[in-house]
Amino acid sequence: MDRTHSKLFKIVLSLFALNCLSLSVYFSLPYHHQNHSDHHRPSLNNNLPSLLDSRHHFLTENRPTLTDNHLQNKNNSNFNNNHYLKPWPILPSYLPWTRNRKVSFRSCEAYFGNGFNRRIDILPANPGGSSGWFRCFFSETLRSSICEGRNVRMVPERIHMSKGGEAIEEVMRRTEEEELPEFQNGAFEVLGVGRNGKNLVGDFLDTSVPGGEITRNTMRGLIGSIRAVDNEEFECDQWIEEPTLLVIRFEYANLFHTVTDWYSAYVSSRVTELPYRPHVIFVDGHCRAPLDETWRALFSSVRYAKNFTGPVCFRHVVLSPLGYETALFKGLSEDIDCEGASAHDLWQNPNDRKTARLSEVGEMIRAASGFFVNRHGSEKPVSGHNVLFVRREDYLAHPRHHGKVESRLSNEGEVFDSLQSWASNHARCNVNLVNGFFAHMSMKEQIRAVQEASVIIGAHGAGLTHIISATPKTVILEIISSQFRRPHFRLIAQWKGLEYHAINLGGSYASPAVVIDRLDRIMKSLGC
Template identity: 65%
Template sequence: MPPQRDAGQLDLRGHPGFLDAHVPTNGIGTHTMRALLDSARVVPPGELHCSQWIEEPTLLVTRFEYANLFHTITDWYSAYVSSRVTNLPDRPNVVFVDGHCKAPLEQTWEALFSNVTYAKSFSGPVCFRHAVLSPLGYETALFKGLSESFSCEGASAQSLRNKPDHQKTARLSEFGEMIIASFDLLEDGIVPPKKTSNGLKILFVRREDYLAHPRHSGKVESRLSNEQEVFDAVEKWAKGQKCKINVVNGLFAHMSMKEQLQAILEASVIIGAHGAGLTHLVSATPDTKVLEIISSFYRRPHFGLISHWKSLEYHAINLPGSYASIPDVTNELGNILKGLGC
């Protein structure tokens, strides 16, 4: 916060108007850091007593969802952008100030950032030399763009350095490369080229019904009621094509994060029903083609927009329900493969 003549003016308690303007209390914009901000105050000299000082720059993060991949990636992206715009080190420290439990996706937090700590594990007052409040994943451009219209196309960082264009962005691609690099999947500092000598790879991202976290009370619904039938048909169809095609069974729930990312990098085509697994498109290479199968019960723009912001070729099949026509799927795949010279 900017310095004021009267230090007491920095006390946010009793100034709900300020918080209401910047951290709204209602709807999806509810910011769970509001109470933390509301408690901020200036401490006069001599009254600051800390059991521990943390000297390194630190991101204070509230995880909005801690088990769902899509929502967790919006949190990763929020933390990444916060570190970029505030010029923090490439891999700053992270402190979780939420009350969520530890989840399997926390391994990726630990891969992306230098150190991950829970605020609830501190035994006494802790002071930070340089702390940055990272906004909720729902408050960053990655999520805002899903509900607010703005024109922003994907481009490479190199192309924008050579020819700046404020209608294009390389931020999401840079974020994807950061994830890849965190799992040692770069070769000589660059994304390795796809190996096509053994044929093209079609990655079928499978969706398994699940509850996002133990407190989830919603109804679990299938986004593609005949998914196994579609997968089996795509495998059979691929064997009859003139070029060699390998169909990869993307059961991400049973794969490590590194295995998931490796499958994304090697795929020439990524196909799947609308679901969190497709959020890995943020790490896909620019030449990747995308085919999303969308149930009429759950139409969302998430992965079409992410593809747009990544400059990926995107195709969609909008279903009249949750059942997909096999010929519709294979015909669309055939058109996509024509563009790959197959």
């Protein structure tokens, strides 16, 4: 009997090893050679069978076909590893993304991106499949649209802006107006048989891509430039067969505004059910910035529109709404009454006033940066507590920046030195004070510091946006000067379900004793 058990054990072990090997080979295969039915890669705690029907519908309707045009042009793309797309990582906070019309207006799901449920077919698909199509999904809650199309051509010479992607030292004093795109009619075209030269959209822009609260909605300008053309005019220097996101950035060097763009790009990918992480093309003329590193980690590749030398055609393209149209930005002027909750709890007990979407995107950022993502937040040190003090320092952000940051805490150095002395007196709890000079740390180093922190403390500033990637039990302490009483980070903490505290100053000077007292109370609540 023992020998029989031993043989059975060896057989089971061999099968397990074979299965692991098969999975590793599968996940290393290029985009065109993988089974697309696994495009969501959801968390194991999701109800997988319920997703199969929607996945099959996406694949049969949207998957690019290997046409003769594809075979002739597939080697023309200048993207690195163009035929490989990164898989979506497994995210503990992932919940299925739907276009269900039953999503409640102004519910948390709708505010945080799962409410793009009104489909508008601007150029319907040709039954024969030889033409292109263009459609948008509108969110009444966000007053925004995610659009996508098949067989779309971009003509860079009809987009007026600087080249983009240069080193900042090469473009000093360049104006923002030069970097933001202006679109000539026909800057983008869709292959639409029988509609040659006709503009694709009209009144649709006012109802589904409104100008919003910003002076110049550049994505509205892009969509307004689109026209339909016949085969004779649809000539391409190169084809990109894989799904590609078009992104227009404004505040490309500011972490808060960049996170809103990451958020919008992620939501656009999920709403349009992209099976793998898409390529990204920046349709703006901004210079290179440190945050480009994370764009490349999040998506399959990144390129600037003006880096193409001639017309480029996309088999499947998605237009990501501006970051200004996400809940992260709208929450600054609208009352978004939502609380963070775990995806597991929301799966079992749906609640219109709770969300796990912000945690999902935070996990995406961490996973893309190479960190293991655990729902229980065990990435923190096994023993002791890290207290991360987010610092502000001088750095050159963009060509119009003088390299000096605005002072939000006039005695930041004094506060930090006092916290160091305080931490040295908490040896029994093994408290480690982390000096968070983020401006000169790689993004991976920044994210590591955030996820290992038990407490994150800092003056109001873009660096605190990193709390979107904080693990579930992290405590936030924000020091707010009288000139910057804005709710950015209180709201992010609330929407992630993090414990949040604030010290409101009469000016910009913080009493070290007051900061230490508040931090001491927080540490006691953590058992220190």
